[in-house]
Structures are given as structure tokens and as C-alpha cells.
């Protein structure tokens with residue numbers, strides 16, 4: 407299913423078409439396409455070009471690591487993400503590589519790299535769904551993540567599936583309209599709360 411955003415202003419179709427479905431097809435993602443996704447993430451901007459993002463990825467044919475990843479998700483997310491052929495963790499490194507000092511922008515940059523990956527996924531006709539609902543402590547222990555890195559989110563990646571294959575309550579959520587706050591509520595000029603004139 408497609409769920410293209412109905413926007414107030416014209417935006418690039420890749421941005422409008424990206425969304426976070428619950429319904430995935432079980433078809434595996436071609437390794438070359440997976441490489442393209444992370445290549446896109448690689449070319450994201452970052453503070454000091456530190457590239458603080460790390461991804462731990464498990465594909466469904468790697469049954470042991472896939473199950474380990476699934477076991478880190480909260481039950482609601484397991485209920486739909488277990489169909490996705492690729493699961494991953496998005497991790498931000500806490501310190502700059504060039505001087506070892508805390509990188510206040512590491513998490514910002516890790517999120518930005520995922521945003522770039524998501525657009526590449528859309529361009530390849532793939533879908534992805536990020537998840538805050540995962541057990542970070544469990545992920546740290548399971549995947550031997552060092553103290554110098556912080557797991558930020560889990561992500562499911564794959565091809566879009568049929569909404570009708572979801573349980574009824576999830577179908578309702580899947581079909582609900584997409585919504586966003588208006589530009590005037592978050593684009594300010596002069597001072598906080600003063601909407602910019604073009605909004």
C-alpha cells in the first residue's frame with residue numbers, strides 16, 4: 407500500500423511517499439539494495455564529518471541474529487516487525503573520533519543518516535519503519551555494544567506488504583490518515599512562537 411502525504415506545499419515525491427507501514431512482505435531484500443541503503447546513510451552530513459552512526463543489521467535468512475534482534479523489540483513491535491525481512495539497530499557513537507571528546511551532535515547525525523537511508527529506500531521501492539520501542543539494555547548486552555555508543559532506535563526494512571494480512575486493529579492504524587502540525591506552529595521568526603510570514 408502507498409500512503410503518500412497530502413501536503414500543503416509541493417514537496418519532492420520521494421519525501422511524500424516515504425512512510426512507516428506496519429505491513430511488510432516477507433520477500434528478502436537483495437544484498438545490493440541493502441548496500442545501497444547504507445551507502446546513502448554513509449553520505450549523510452555530520453558534525454566534523456565524524457560519521458558517528460553505526461548500524462547492526464540482521465536479515466531473516468540469518469535466523470539466529472534475526473531472532474536476537476526480534477527479542478530486543480517490545481511486544482507490539484514484534485507483532486508486525488516479525489514479518490519484515492531486515493531488522494536493524496541505529497546506534498550513535500558518543501565521542502568524536504578526532505579528539506575523543508563528547509560529540510553533542512552524534513545522535514542528531516545518526517538520525518540524519520537514517521533520514522537519508524529512508525529516502526534511498528523509497529527510491530528503491532522499499533519501505534522502512536523506525537522503532538523507539540525496543541530494549542536498549544538488552545540490545546547492548548546482546549550485540550556487545552560498547553559504552554561509547556548508544557542504541558537510538560530499531561528499524562524494520564523490506565518491501566511493502568498487504569494491509570489485509572495484518573490483524574484488524576493494526577489494519578485500522580495502517581489505514582488512518584497521516585497528519586502533521588502546520589508550518590506556522592514550528593517555523594518562527596523574530597522570537598519563539600512568532601510564525602514566519604510564509605507559513
Ligand SMILES: Cc1cc2nc3c(=O)[nH]c(=O)nc-3n(C[C@H](O)[C@H](O)[C@H](O)COP(=O)(O)O)c2cc1C
Pocket residue numbers: 424425426427483535536537538539540559584
Ligand atoms: C525515533 C522513532 C521511534 C518510533 N517508534 C515507533 C515504535 O516503537 N513503534 C511504531 O509502530 N512506530 C514507531 N515510529 C514510527 C512513527 O510512529 C511514525 O514515523 C510517525 O507516526 C509518522 O508516520 P510516518 O513515518 O508514516 O510519516 C517511530 C518513529 C521514529 C522516528
